[in-house]
Amino acid sequence: MDLTRRQLLWTGGAIGAGVMLTACGGSDEEPTGSATGDSAKPRKGGTLRVGALGRAGAITRDPHGSQANESDYLIISLLYDTLTVPGTEPNTEPRLAASWKPSEDQKTWRFTLAEGAKFHDGTPVTAEDVVFSLKRLRATPSGASRLPGIQEKNITAEGTDTVVIVSDYANAELPLLIRLTTFVIPKGTTDKDIAKAPGTGPFKLDWFRGGNARLVRNDDWYGGEVHLDAIEVKIFESPQAMASALLAGQIDLASNVGAVAARTAESRKDIQAVRRPNDMAMPIVMRTADGPFADPEVREALRLAVDREAMVKQVLSGYGTVANDVLGTGDPAYDKSLPQRTRDLTKAKALLKEAKFDTSKTYELYTTEDISGLAESATLFATQVREAGVKIKVVKQESATFWDKTWLKGDLYTTYWGTNDSVVFFASKTMVSDSGQNEAGWKDEAFDTAYEKAIGSADASGRTQLLKDLQKIEYDRSGYLLWGMADGIDLAGAKVRGLPTLPGYGRVQLEGAWLAG
């Protein structure tokens, strides 16, 4: 293409990744279908080149280890299968477990394995393999939170195709809780051989090196037809480099590349932006146990002082939706009937006065720059609540310091969750009194009771009502101010079809993807 004098001058004047992306012109190629919603018959064949974020020093091959890298999680998810996977409606779908059935008291769960499931080396998958894998997962440092309420000794095999899991308490949501990390490897795999362990997933490993991998189609996969011949995963440290690679045609899909790249790639007609709604929650946490925000009226005042529309527009560049202080917005059980909180400065001021909130003091709001937009959300929030008379100073902390010193302890801080979309997930991990990650130090008997009732209820429609009660309490007085939900944003080349639109880790479900001719 021709370079004009203006373009050159512009480059000289403003250098930055954003400029770099907007400045590159579009090609004439018009996309004929969309990355996600194309109804045409999938074409078989082709290699999908995927860019995924990761740091070379944090690479792990262990499917039960802690995967800090998206690239690792993506590779592992394509090679190994979890018992269940995220879905749209219902939000838990079968994978290696074809079906499941709870006992009357919702404590004992029987998972039946998919027929014809085989490891990549041809050996059939047995219940023993699953038991071995779940026990191995349970024994990891975060095993207790990955398999909540499940002791190692209560994971057993029944025959060759049934796995029995007994929970310490009634838990109707067990299939949901095992959606993410229950990767199955052959029984007896030693730590030394973990990188070579065959999986049961839609793709087989061709090679792996330093976070980069080539995966080839598993023609024997029990889960349905896989269209792609191969997927090549490329590790990227920065979203900017990943976006450049996509624009230069070196990769076909930039996974979870973010709003900045999406906005700047808008001018390119040959690039498709895939938005996955309800992907990331970025709530502001107000400590309820003690401190200046312990009074529920103060917390409500802050919830009324925030301008949610402006937050979504400015912090998320519009790539997101307004939220209503209840976490788990992607859940089919999410209560849409709760009135949407909007900005009401008069009421906020009145509440603060009633609660005798000290408006002469300046309060500190702690944040990090772990994910894009987080620190910006804190700054904008501070500006907004000033209009209600609350003075807030934003303190940016370095990531390690933040997780060490502020998280779970601070009076007021930002946090983020990108791992799950269900109401129960957040309730169990962050809100019931004894949860390990009770970010706001919240103890509410009514909430605990509602939670226990909800997960202990066998009757699905009854549970929906119980979950509504739980969300009402959360809406009224929890420590969370959830102003909005960020979309997950992937960018793809013109030929890519069949990409997942699910939030969170749903983005790794690439087995349905295909390339148009």
Place this chain on the structure above:
Amino acid sequence: MVLLKRAALLALLLALVFGTVELLPGDAATATSERGESAADLAARRALLGLDRPLLERFRDWMTGLPTGDLGTSARGEKVTDLLSTAFPNTLLLGGIALLLTALVSLTLGCWAALRPGGRLDRAVSATATAVLALPEFVVAVALVLVLSLWTGWLPAVTLADADGTPASWDMLVLPALALTLPQAGWNIRIVRAALADEARAPHVETAVLDGLPPHRVLTHHVLPGALPAIAAGLATSTGMLLGGAVVVETIFNYPGIGSVLASAVSDRDSPVIAGVTALSGAVITGVLLLADLVRDLVTGVRR
């Protein structure tokens, strides 16, 4: 003696690295922990990583492993030598190409300008060199991607690694090498030009000129040899800056080198990895500095 001094300096540097990582908030156990780990799990991992032992003891253990080529284990349980085994050669390749290009460009342009002292070309080269020298690597890098890749489509925008961990094709090396070379070339052209100007005032050069030798012969046989030590020292200094610049440039071009390993090691508070990178880079820089000394000794005829 020089070798001993340099080795001692390297050891001191490594001690500093260890100490500095210790001063950062958090430690390797907290930095690599997952949300939801209990205090007991954290303590267990801290013990596993040996972080509960005194700093001096950990440093001594790490240092005693050095002579056997053992660089210790990372906070995530990987052998540091494994982490660096493909990354470091990749960085050396990139840095080596950049150093070679820097030497070629600066010698050529420096000599060219020196042949016409005070002329328009001389002034143009000096001015450009100064301007380029002032540009940070990331600015050069972004501009290069924009012009030579995204607009023209001539070269790949980023480096992708192959099954063997090296860049998938040679043309992926061009942009990162250029991004490193340009600022360093600016620096070295000025050094070459200044060294040649200094040497040109030496009595033996004046004699050669008065003898009526052609200017290029004076340059190659009388000026350049005397200026070599200064030029070698300049290039040796550039080695350090090239390795430092590589960290930034590698991130922009997704180059599979030590840059990304080092960046993640710092955020993981991973002292063995950081020290491993420092030790290897330090050894390379020390080697190049020794070479520069050798050049000086050969030229000036000093014996040690």
